[in-house]
Each structure stands twice: as structure tokens, then as C-alpha cells.
Amino acid sequence: MDFVKGAQAAEAAMRAVFPATPLLRNDLLSERYGADIWLKREDLSPVRSYKLRGAFNAMRKARAQVYVCASAGNHAQGVAFMCRHFGVHGVVFMPVTTPQQKIMKTQMFGGDQVEVRLVGDYFDDTLAAAQAYCTSEGAHFLSPFDDEDVIEGQASVGVEIAQQLGGDPDHIVVPVGGGGLSSGLRSYFGPQVAMSFVEPTGAPSLAEALRHGAPRDVSPIDSFVDGAAVAKIGARTFARLSGVAQSDVLTLDEDRICATIIEMLNVEGVVLEPAGALAIEALSEVADRIKGKRVVAIASGGNFDFERLPEVKERAQRYSGVKKYFILRMPQRPGALKDFLGILGPEDDIARFEYLKKSARNFGSVLIGLETTKPENFDRLLSALDEAGFTYTDITANETLAQFVI
Structure with missing residues (x-):
């Protein structure tokens, strides 16, 4: 089965678990940029991010009894949700420093099917513990992005976009972390759809990989945009993104992203996490290219802890x-x-x-x-x-x- 058909099959299978996320035209942004701008609202999925797509597709194919992941955010919640759906056991490794809100949400989505283990102050320690557990227990490790079935699952976002628009968009703006979503969309639509890839300045993993011709660790990273703050893009995801032009990769300052979070909250009533605001803020960087075009910006997630709101407001004010x-x-x-x-x-x-x-x-x-x-x-x-x-x-x-x- 080729990639496009695989993504379409994954999307069709998902409908038994959760509905397609809305694709909504945004009048404010359309008027501002003189384009027909639509937001793909992954923040309205059952776990408020697109991550459950890849987890679903990988788990429906692997058919294991025990799944393991290392994550302090959206991937953990997606895996937990799907462990409960499939009725399998999940062990989610999280850093000891993970906010209690994220731990509680992971446990809520997973219920009795999921065990949360807090290990290490830093993610590298957490990841090592998760992989060691897989080796000793024979469990199946679920990568957050560097897995072909995960990439195919994330590409279901593209399947829905084409269905909801009644055809391909002219331009897609997508955030990049480890590359699962962006590589899936690029592989699904191919070169006929222009794409802009957006990273936070504090974690330019795709930009550096393109510059050096291979994935490269960009540590230390700024973890503020936690949904896209990845130190090294995946080998499999980069293989699908290696032909991207460096001019199509944009980096945005973390404080600048905060201004978009505040505007979307105050004006549109949309709650976005920092990574979820990346693509929307990046529209201003491609304004000349998208004028008069049909454009989709991926609002990748809305898992925003409102205890961070004072900091976000502070950073937005400083940037502006x-x-x-x-x-x-x-x-x-x-x-x-x-x-x-x-x-x-x-x-x-x-x-x-x-x-x-x-x-x-x-x-x-x-x-x-x-x-x-x-x-x-x-x-x-x-x-x-x-x-x-x-x-x-x-x-x-x-x-x-x-x-x-x-």
C-alpha cells in the first residue's frame, strides 16, 4: 500500500474512535492577509492535539499487549487515550518535573489501563528508563514521531483537510517539532501543495538538519514551546523532509508566539498552546506568498495550562x-x-x-x-x-x- 492510501485507510479507521477535527475559515486572518485562510483545529480533538492520530495508527498495527512511551505532554495523553480504547496496558514515563496537571490528564485519559512512572529530572533520563523497561519486559515502544506508522497516522490530518475543502489547499503552514506531522503532510500532498514549516527559535531541529544534511542535536533548547521543542528531528521524519528548501523553514521567537496566543484567546476565544500558535503567527512571514490563495494553518494543540497565562502575557507585552x-x-x-x-x-x-x-x-x-x-x-x-x-x-x-x- 502506498503512503497516500495508507493515510486514507488510517483516517477511515479513526472514525470509529473520534470525529474529524473541524476545518474553520477564519475571517480575521483572511482579511488581515488578503487570503482565504482556514484553521485546522487539532486543539479540538479528544485530547486537544493531533498526537492521538499517530498513537492510534501505530497501535492498531502493532497489536501488542503493553505499550510504553516517554513524554511529558501531548504524546503521553494520546497514548493513554488509545490504550483505554484498545483495552491494552500502557506505561507512560514522565520526568519528575512534569506539572501535576499533565500527569492528571494522562491518568484521566488512560484510566485503569495506564500506569504513570515519574523518572529523572531531564527527558533524556526519562527516555532511557522507558527504553530499558521495553527491553526487560518485552513491551512495545511508541515513538512520538520517528515511526512510519505514527507518520502515516499524523498524515490523516491531510486526508481530512482535502475532504473538508473539497480539494487540496494552495498552501499549508505547519509547526515542526520531531517532524511527525510535517513529514506526514508533505508525504501526503506532495510538491503540488506549497508548505511552510515553522519552528521556535529555541529548537530549530529541522533548519539545522537541512543545513548539515542530517539530523543534528541542537541542545540546549528552549522548552517554552514544549509541543515543538525537540532537540533532534527524527531520522525517519527527516528522510521525508530532506528535500525541503531552507527558505521554506521559518523560525519564530518564543515571545512573538505569545502575542498570537493572547490575540487568539482575547479576540477569537480560541485556547492554544505555544506550539499550536506557531503556524498562525507564521502567516505574517509568508504574507506575500499567500495573498489571494487558499491557505490552511495547523492549530496543532490546545493543551494550555492557564497557570502559564501571566508569563505568556508578560512575554507578549515585552515582544510588542x-x-x-x-x-x-x-x-x-x-x-x-x-x-x-x-x-x-x-x-x-x-x-x-x-x-x-x-x-x-x-x-x-x-x-x-x-x-x-x-x-x-x-x-x-x-x-x-x-x-x-x-x-x-x-x-x-x-x-x-x-x-x-x-
Whole structure:
């Protein structure tokens, strides 16, 4: 059976387990980019991501009694869901540092069929423990992406897109982590459909593999976009993506992705995880290429922990330029703080203020966070600070300092 027929067979078999995810036209994005833009809403699957597709297809073919995976996120939940469906035993290895919410959701989807084991502080340790367990117990290891049956299962997203549109789209924008979804879509549609592949700046595994001609470990990675933060793309997935042009691979800053999460939540009422927002934010990077075209952006997942919302909002504000942090030298004299406050404009707000006064010093250091309504307000504010003789250092983009003080 060729790949296209295999993906179609996988999609047909899935209908006994869960319905096709919606493909919805988005008026806001269509008007913004002058294109016919549709969102493939994988965030509306039973486990709020596309990962259950690959797990289903691999498990229906393997027919094992015990399945094992190593994951702290969507793959774990997809495997757990399918273990319950097939009535088989699953052992899910997760790092000890996994948030309790993700552990609880995995247990909820798996029920009595799934055992969660917390091993290691880092994923490499977790993976090694899972593979060692498979060797000793004769269990079947389910890769999150580097498996031909998983790739075929993820390609069912493409089967549904073609069915729901009544034909192929002109352009697809897809996030890339380990490459299971992206390689599946590329293999299904072939070169006749233009594709853009999007990675977070902190984990450019596909871009580096293309640059070197083979999968390459890009550690250390930034794990913020956890659904796409993979240090090394799969060997099997890269074999299907190796012909991709480097110009078709886009990398997006993590803070920039946060701005899209906030906009989709506030304007559209759509809850997306960082990886789920990648393709939507990347539309601006291909705006010239998609004008007048029928475009599908893959909203790959919506497993967003709302405890992260303050951080996401913070990063979005910093990226958009409406929030900045400074170390300000404040003269230690009466009225100095009043002088500073008088410089602030009507749209400026103090979000953070920590003043360390030291005796026998002429100046004290102040950590100050300022919010405003539009980025250009900072031009006026900084000019006023210069005229008043204040000395300051902008630390907004200093990631090392930000980890400690922001």
C-alpha cells in the first residue's frame, strides 16, 4: 500500500474512535492577509492535539499487549487515550518535573489501563528508563514521531483537510517539532501543495538538519514551546523532509508566539498552546506568498495550562514593545522619586518597583517595570529621562537577568 492510501485507510479507521477535527475559515486572518485562510483545529480533538492520530495508527498495527512511551505532554495523553480504547496496558514515563496537571490528564485519559512512572529530572533520563523497561519486559515502544506508522497516522490530518475543502489547499503552514506531522503532510500532498514549516527559535531541529544534511542535536533548547521543542528531528521524519528548501523553514521567537496566543484567546476565544500558535503567527512571514490563495494553518494543540497565562502575557507585552524593564539610578535625596514620577505620561504605568537604598551612597538602584499603551510612548519617556539626567539600563532583552528578576 502506498503512503497516500495508507493515510486514507488510517483516517477511515479513526472514525470509529473520534470525529474529524473541524476545518474553520477564519475571517480575521483572511482579511488581515488578503487570503482565504482556514484553521485546522487539532486543539479540538479528544485530547486537544493531533498526537492521538499517530498513537492510534501505530497501535492498531502493532497489536501488542503493553505499550510504553516517554513524554511529558501531548504524546503521553494520546497514548493513554488509545490504550483505554484498545483495552491494552500502557506505561507512560514522565520526568519528575512534569506539572501535576499533565500527569492528571494522562491518568484521566488512560484510566485503569495506564500506569504513570515519574523518572529523572531531564527527558533524556526519562527516555532511557522507558527504553530499558521495553527491553526487560518485552513491551512495545511508541515513538512520538520517528515511526512510519505514527507518520502515516499524523498524515490523516491531510486526508481530512482535502475532504473538508473539497480539494487540496494552495498552501499549508505547519509547526515542526520531531517532524511527525510535517513529514506526514508533505508525504501526503506532495510538491503540488506549497508548505511552510515553522519552528521556535529555541529548537530549530529541522533548519539545522537541512543545513548539515542530517539530523543534528541542537541542545540546549528552549522548552517554552514544549509541543515543538525537540532537540533532534527524527531520522525517519527527516528522510521525508530532506528535500525541503531552507527558505521554506521559518523560525519564530518564543515571545512573538505569545502575542498570537493572547490575540487568539482575547479576540477569537480560541485556547492554544505555544506550539499550536506557531503556524498562525507564521502567516505574517509568508504574507506575500499567500495573498489571494487558499491557505490552511495547523492549530496543532490546545493543551494550555492557564497557570502559564501571566508569563505568556508578560512575554507578549515585552515582544510588542509595550512593557520594558530598567535598572534606574535614583539620586538619594528628598524629592527624587517625585521627580521621576512626574516624567511618566498619562498612558504609562509602573508594573514593578524595587528600590534598594544603601547608606553612604549618593545613588540607589531601582528595578522598575513600565507598561504603556503603545511602543512609541517609550521614545518620549526615555528622552525625558535623559533630559532630567537620570541614568538607566534597559534590561528587557537580557535573558540572563530576566530569569532572575522578571
